[in-house]
Amino acid sequence: MAFSKTHRDARRRLLVWARTFALAGVLCALPASCDSVSCPLNNKVECVYGFYTATQTGEDMYASGKAVSVGDTITITALGPDTVLANRLVDKSEARLPVSFYEDMDVLQFKFTDQNSLSASDTIWLTKTNQHHWDDPSCAVHIWHTITAVRSTHHLIDSVVIKNREINYDGLENLQIFFRTSADDEDNKDTEE
Amino acid sequence: MALLAVVTAQPLSAQVVAPADSVMAPADSIRTLGDVMHEGAEKVAGKHERKIHFINGAAVGADFVGPIMKVLGAVWLHMEVMGRINILDKYFPIAELGIGEADREGRDIENHFKVRAPYFRVGADYNFTKKHNGNRLMAGLRYGFSKYTYDFDSPEQLTDPYWKTSKPFELHDLDGRCHWAEIVFGLETRIWTIVHLGWDIRIKAKLNQKQSPIGEPWYIPGYGKTGGSTCWGGSFKLLFDI
Numbered sequence: 001m002a003f004s005k006t007h008r009d010a011r012r013r014l015l016v017w018a019r020t021f022a023l024a025g026v027l028c029a030l031p032a033s034c035d036s037v038s039c040p041l042n043n044k045v046e047c048v049y050g051f052y053t054a055t056q057t058g059e060d061m062y063a064s065g066k067a068v069s070v071g072d073t074i075t076i077t078a079l080g081p082d083t084v085l086a087n088r089l090v091d092k093s094e095a096r097l098p099v100s101f102y103e104d105m106d107v108l109q110f111k112f113t114d115q116n117s118l119s120a121s122d123t124i125w126l127t128k129t130n131q132h133h134w135d136d137p138s139c140a141v142h143i144w145h146t147i148t149a150v151r152s153t154h155h156l157i158d159s160v161v162i163k164n165r166e167i168n169y170d171g172l173e174n175l176q177i178f179f180r181t182s183a184d185d186e187d188n189k190d191t192e193e
Numbered sequence: 194m195a196l197l198a199v200v201t202a203q204p205l206s207a208q209v210v211a212p213a214d215s216v217m218a219p220a221d222s223i224r225t226l227g228d229v230m231h232e233g234a235e236k237v238a239g240k241h242e243r244k245i246h247f248i249n250g251a252a253v254g255a256d257f258v259g260p261i262m263k264v265l266g267a268v269w270l271h272m273e274v275m276g277r278i279n280i281l282d283k284y285f286p287i288a289e290l291g292i293g294e295a296d297r298e299g300r301d302i303e304n305h306f307k308v309r310a311p312y313f314r315v316g317a318d319y320n321f322t323k324k325h326n327g328n329r330l331m332a333g334l335r336y337g338f339s340k341y342t343y344d345f346d347s348p349e350q351l352t353d354p355y356w357k358t359s360k361p362f363e364l365h366d367l368d369g370r371c372h373w374a375e376i377v378f379g380l381e382t383r384i385w386t387i388v389h390l391g392w393d394i395r396i397k398a399k400l401n402q403k404q405s406p407i408g409e410p411w412y413i414p415g416y417g418k419t420g421g422s423t424c425w426g427g428s429f430k431l432l433f434d435i
Contacts, residue, residue, distance in 0.1 A: 078356065083357075098355050100353055101353035132345075132351075132362070132364060132408065133408050134304070136420075137411055
């Protein structure tokens with residue numbers, strides 16, 4: 001009787017050990033099995049410029065601005081490296097442009113050419129900060145940006161407004177470019193007269 | 194068998210059982226037999242159950258999933274020790290102190306993430322079992338905290354394809370801290386007089402996290418891999434009553 005009880009106890013202990021070690025194995029295997037990589041599929045970092053016309057003047061202009069497709073051909077060049085970022089865009093209501101990784105300010109030239117081959121250019125100065133960003137050691141590192149200021153010349157561009165300062169993967173509109181309209185020009189002429 | 198030994202050890206007079214219908218039977222002789230049987234039963238039960246005090250002792254222990262993971266070459270792991278107090282064999286206030294580390298390289302990219310920092314947790318477990326034999330079914334809560342610095346770098350330079358500029362990518366000593374809560378469920382058994390073996394699984398949720406704006410650490414010591422607001426963990430521990 002004593003032997004069988006001891007035997008039973010020993011068997012029970014063995015069972016406990018076997019179970020606990022099996023569980024330890026599972027616990028150790030869990031972290032390895034969960035070691036998956038989740039790099040975002042949408043990982044383009046671009047500054048989104050929306051094109052608008054100002055229908056009114058004054059403070060209401062930005063509220064009532066309407067998105068437009070620019071009929072002229074637009075070529076956008078990064079001054080400095082003289083790299084063409086967008087070549088001959090036609091009938092576009094926005095432009096998605098890369099941003100420099102390390103510069104504090106990007107200088108972009110927007111060249112507009114109409115059907116009669118008449119050209120006009122405007123320059124935009126985009127001041128920003130640059131931050132490294134990563135999602136996982138197995139994913140590529142990207143540079144995200146925060147827009148701190150923007151200004152432009154005013155040949156065809158009336159004004160540039162910051163809509164969303166953060167330039168990252170989300171693809172939201174960052175800057176709104178308001179173009180002069182013919183009505184504005186006539187108003188200006190009237191004023192000049 | 195133990196009961197028999199106890200009974201036979203009594204004086205012969207105490208073992209005489211009077212007829213139940215005898216009014217002349219001495220009352221103390223019946224009581225004596227009852228006492229004897231009760232004592233015997235208590236001694237048998239006492240082999241498996243302890244007398245419960247308010248402070249019923251304390252225990253120290255260690256989790257040995259971490260060392261096993263280290264031997265197996267895991268890219269992240271934690272090693273921790275713990276101490277707890279046993280109140281009424283029901284409530285177990287516990288403190289856990291450990292070191293978490295991760296040293297990971299990207300698979301196709303040679304990015305390298307590294308962190309190594311201490312962490313601590315405090316909380317309590319509740320024992321659901323009614324028997325006091327050392328086998329316990331536990332559930333509990335924890336509050337965890339870790340303050341750490343982490344490195345992220347790459348041997349390759351990061352090149353801007355449009356502006357044609359390159360810079361080395363080396364970010365060191367990025368500060369971070371994290372507060373989190375855990376819900377713990379586990380089992381524990383006494384395998385020898387003062388030795389307990391147990392395991393638990395836990396779900397963890399971040400309460401507050403401060404990180405470098407550059408990027409979230411891939412692993413937070415004590416919490417585990419990041420990438421969501423919650424994560425799972427577990428431990429496999431050996432505890433010694435003191």
